[in-house]
Amino acid sequence: xxxxxxxxxxxxxxxxxxxxxxxxxxxxxxxxxxxxxxxxxxxxxxxxxxxxxxxxxxxxxxxxxxxxxxxxxxxxxxxxxxxxxxxxxxxxxxxxxxxxxxxxxxxxxxxxxxxxxxxxxxxxxxxxxxxxxxxxxxxxxxxxxxxxxxxxxxxxxxxxxxxxxxxxxxxxxxxxxxxxxxxxxxxxxxxxxxxxxxxxxxxxxxxxxxxxxxxxxxxxxxxxxxxxxxxxxxxxxxxxxxxxxxxxxxxxxxxxxxxxxxxxxxxxxxxxxxxxxxxxxxxxxx
Amino acid sequence: xxxxxxxxxxxxxxxxxxxxxxxxxxxxxxxxxxxxxxxxxxxxxxxxxxxxxxxxxxxxxxxxxxxxxxxxxxxxxxxxxxxxxxxxxxxxxxxxxxxxxxxxxxxxxxxxxxxxxxxxxxxxxxxxxxxxxxxxxxxxxxxxxxxxxxxxxxxxxxxxxxxxxxxxxxxxxxxxxxxxxxxxxxxxxxxxxxxxxxxxxxxxxxxxxxxxxxxxxxxxxxx
Numbered sequence: 212x213x214x215x216x217x218x219x220x221x222x223x224x225x226x227x228x229x230x231x232x233x234x235x236x237x238x239x240x241x242x243x244x245x246x247x248x249x250x251x252x253x254x255x256x257x258x259x260x261x262x263x264x265x266x267x268x269x270x271x272x273x274x275x276x277x278x279x280x281x282x283x284x285x286x287x288x289x290x291x292x293x294x295x296x297x298x299x300x301x302x303x304x305x306x307x308x309x310x311x312x313x314x315x316x317x318x319x320x321x322x323x324x325x326x327x328x329x330x331x332x333x334x335x336x337x338x339x340x341x342x343x344x345x346x347x348x349x350x351x352x353x354x355x356x357x358x359x360x361x362x363x364x365x366x367x368x369x370x371x372x373x374x375x376x377x378x379x380x381x382x383x384x385x386x387x388x389x390x391x392x393x394x395x396x397x398x399x400x401x402x403x404x405x406x407x408x409x410x411x412x413x414x415x416x417x418x419x420x421x422x423x424x425x426x427x428x429x430x431x432x433x434x435x436x437x438x439x440x441x442x443x444x445x446x447x448x449x450x451x452x453x454x455x456x457x458x459x460x461x462x463x464x465x466x467x468x469x470x471x472x473x474x475x476x477x478x479x480x481x482x483x484x485x486x487x488x489x490x491x492x493x494x495x496x497x
Numbered sequence: 498x499x500x501x502x503x504x505x506x507x508x509x510x511x512x513x514x515x516x517x518x519x520x521x522x523x524x525x526x527x528x529x530x531x532x533x534x535x536x537x538x539x540x541x542x543x544x545x546x547x548x549x550x551x552x553x554x555x556x557x558x559x560x561x562x563x564x565x566x567x568x569x570x571x572x573x574x575x576x577x578x579x580x581x582x583x584x585x586x587x588x589x590x591x592x593x594x595x596x597x598x599x600x601x602x603x604x605x606x607x608x609x610x611x612x613x614x615x616x617x618x619x620x621x622x623x624x625x626x627x628x629x630x631x632x633x634x635x636x637x638x639x640x641x642x643x644x645x646x647x648x649x650x651x652x653x654x655x656x657x658x659x660x661x662x663x664x665x666x667x668x669x670x671x672x673x674x675x676x677x678x679x680x681x682x683x684x685x686x687x688x689x690x691x692x693x694x695x696x697x698x699x700x701x702x703x704x705x706x707x708x709x710x711x712x713x714x715x716x717x718x719x720x
Contacts, residue, residue: 274639361630361637361675362509362552362563405517437517 213424213463214391215264215345216302216322222424223486225458225477228264228304228325228466229257230430233286234278237271239431239443239468247290254294258301260470266325267291267316268306272401274357280311288315295320304347308356310334317342323392325349325466327401327428328356330379340387347394347426348379350411352402360402368407369414372397373421380423394464396426400434408434412453419461427457428466451476459484498606499716500542500619502685502694504655505530505571506627506709507549507564507677522704527574529700529711534575534623536713542621544580545572546602546688549625550588550681561585564625564681572623579621590680592668599687624685626678628708636706638675647674648708651682652701655712658694660686675707693717 213220220226231253235242244250254265269286270278278286291303304323305316308331313324317338324339326332329351339346350372352363365371376395384390397411397418411418419425429435435449436442447469454465454473458480467473481487506526510516516523537545549564560566565583572581586598606620628651629644630637636644647670654662664686671679694714701710 275634359637359639362554362677364509364554366558440518 212391213394214389217300218263218302220463221486222463223461223481223484224463225481225487226264226464227257227262227470227473227477228266228426228464229254229260229262229470230268230466230468231257231265232268232271233290234269234271236275237268238273247293250290251293251297254298254301257470258298261474262467262470264302264304264323264464265294266304266306266466267294267321269312270307270357272327272357274359280309283307283309283312284315287312288319291316291321292319304345308332308335310338313338314342317344323347325426327351327396327398329353329375329398329401330382331356336379336383336386336388339383339392343389343392345392345394346383346388347396348376348383348423349396349401349426350375350398352398354402360400360404363402363404363407365407368403368410369417372411373418376418377421377423393423394426395421395423396428399427399429400432403434405434405437408432409438412456415457415462416460424463425457425461426464426466427454427462429453429457430466430468447472455480498603498620499689499692500540500621501537501716502622502624502689502714503530503533503537504624504626504678504682504685504710504712504714505533505568506707506711507567507625507681508627508705508707508709509563509567510705511567511571512563513570526700526702526704526709526711527571530571531575533697533699533711533713534571534577537621537623538572538575538577538579540619540621540715542579542619544582545577545621545623546606547572547581547583547623547625548602548681548684548688549583549585550677550679551585552588552677556587564677568623568625584684586680586684588677588680589668589672592664592666592683595680595683596664596687596690599684600690602684602688603690622685622688624678624681626681626685626710628676628678628703628710630675630677630707632703632708633706636703638706641674643670644674644708647671647676651676651708652710655710655714656696656698658696658714658717660689660692664690689714
């Protein structure tokens with residue numbers, strides 16, 4: 212069971228975490244939701260499209276202009292407070308690696324801290340415990356935040372993914388984060404090349420088998436682009452194929468840009484698996 | 498003694514199959530490497546010394562470093578049929594250590610020539626080394642404005658056939674700029690100290706934000 216905010220989700224749930232970035236320069240949305248009003252509109256849009264969680268980020272993952280802690284808080288905390296007020300039941304996640312940002316957004320009403328860089332700031336887990344919010348433990352190969360992988364290799368990437376994510380999850384619980392509020396994420400493309408990202412996708416069922424709910428963040432990433440040799444704006448189909456493969460293997464949360472399409476893929480896989488009913492079965496039964 | 502030198506880059510993407518399907522930019526680079534190595538082998542060396550760096554992550558591993566493995570693949574693809582002697586140096590080895598390693602290499606080759614009473618025993622040298630990985634906004638190491646000028650100084654030394662120019666590279670700055678080949682180039686500098694060469698350039702591009710020079714040195718003809 213996964214417990215986020217006041218909600219409880221069964222082990223076979225298929226949830227969408229919709230990306231809403233408060234950045235001028237993230238790789239896919241490129242500032243589309245940097246303005247406060249545009250970002251609020253986007254939250255309403257993704258909720259209507261079926262996302263259970265919004266993931267608010269203030270710093271782009273790729274290298275670039277420095278965004279310090281104060282600026283990151285400025286971009287996220289006030290927005291979290293407004294979203295909380297407008298959408299009392301919506302699960303709010305914040306994409307940050309910094310404990311100070313974690314504290315500010317938890318005070319503003321966030322339900323989940325999405326640490327994409329794998330515990331770079333060890334105090335973030337303490338903040339999650341203090342505020343009784345959820346935590347995503349992501350594998351990033353121990354790299355410094357906002358750096359690109361350069362000639363990274365692993366003796367066994369999957370073993371490294373399991374060891375680091377499960378290790379982080381257990382540490383979080385030891386610090387006081389409730390075990391049913393912790394997720395693990397293999398971290399596609401974070402400290403990994405396309406070969407690594409394909410392998411962690413292929414073997415995702417082994418990650419699910421650890422018992423921790425699995426979050427995957429696949430959307431329009433370079434491993435899709437490199438597999439199909441397609442630019443950013445043509446990666447939706449590859450992303451959805453990967454989404455289906457991860458859903459079939461038992462991932463729980465899917466961090467996505469394209470909510471309508473992702474919802475359809477997850478609903479289809481859910482029905483095929485038998486974990487959720489098809490919407491309208493009439494044909495042949497009339 | 499030295500039949501010639503070829504300097505090729507050392508990216509993992511040049512290893513067989515690592516790009517998945519063949520990628521045009523990589524195949525262009527490979528073609529340049531094989532052309533340079535092919536001409537080195539055509540000069541008829543009796544053996545090839547293969548100099549490559551050991552990256553930090555490779556230090557405690559039993560397998561040969563990527564640079565040496567790549568060198569072996571390139572030599573094989575170019576049809577090398579003479580013995581290959583690998584010389585692996587830690588990529589963070591100090592300048593003096595690198596130069597000393599190179600000088601020892603040259604001394605060993607001279608001794609071997611004397612021992613076999615084979616004057617003109619000719620050794621080929623393949624160095625695996627690339628320049629900065631911080632050459633642009635999309636580069637693996639992002640953009641550092643010092644990268645292009647640093648690589649330009651390496652290019653100048655390579656084009657001039659001047660080992661002293663390579664010996665003079667600043668190890669600290671090279672490390673900051675993710676210049677993976679600094680140590681291997683300085684082993685070359687030690688091994689070729691006091692000699693001058695005519696250079697031929699085959700490739701100097703940076704399609705992925707990392708500088709990949711392919712340059713050959715041939716000994717200046719005797720007066």
